[in-house]
Amino acid sequence: MQVQFNDTLEHPNSLDAFTSPSSSQTKPGAADHAIRFGRFCAIPHSRQLLMDGRPQEIGGRAFDLLMVLLKSNGGIVSKDEILDEVWPSMVVEECNLRFQVKSLRRALGSQGHMIKTIVRRGYMLIRDDVLLESEVRFEAIQSKEFSKIDTPAMTKTTAPYIVLIEDDESVRRSISTLLRSVGLGVASFESVKVYQESAHADQPDCLILDVCLPGRSGLDFQADLLKTGMRYPIIFISGHADIQMSVRAMKAGAVEFLTKPVRHQDLLNAVDQAIGACDV
Structure with missing residues (x-):
């Protein structure tokens, strides 16, 4: 701008x-x-x-x-x-x-x-409503960072690594694109079972979990991780959230609990906070 x-x-x-x-x-x-x-x-x-x-x-x-x-x-x-x-x-x-x-x-x-x-x-x-020179530069930054993510070595050495578990394909694709656009490495899965069976070696800097998933829910998976001593920063997203769900998630250490449709900036802010918690 x-x-x-x-x-x-x-x-x-x-x-x-x-x-x-x-x-x-x-x-x-x-x-x-x-x-x-x-x-x-x-x-x-x-x-x-x-x-x-x-x-x-x-x-x-x-x-x-x-x-x-x-x-x-x-x-x-x-x-x-x-x-x-x-x-x-x-x-x-x-x-x-x-x-x-x-x-x-x-x-x-x-x-x-x-x-x-x-x-x-x-x-x-910047301004969202009018495409100005600064936004062109912003888009160029996004494109450059996105191309880096395609190189496997870059994911672990230079980009924070996010695991997204979301059963809705369109939401999964949208969030993955958003996160990659700001230079983050992303691996997405449709269920907890698929993620666990993938034998992913990289340790995530942050988990983004839908609450309602086929098989183990996001909240159940959070509890499983805590039992094994794994305390990854977790951001929950849900289209069917209630107060009880959000209280349970936050008491168990979740960074944020967002309701769908999720505003992009709210999600990026939550991810920034989660990654910052890893750096402490």
């Missing part, structure tokens, strides 16, 4: 000056270097975020995070780079970054999907 750095824009005395992105009328005042992106305008000097000319509630750290992402002009910003910029000369836990990402998405409201999580790489700010 290309953003506009308006070096000559004057800081307005009222918010009306920002109502229309195409408006050339500004009021006298100190230069504020406003940055327009989509329906938003970020004003660094006054640390304001406007949406359609109206101020949005945003915390100081979340605003700093927004500025870092905007300055990348559609590029991926690593977690280390963000931590250095947003928390200079401070040592903070990565959970603080995740919290601020959530805060920024809340500030962007219905446009929160502009903030994308790139698993094990960082974050980027």
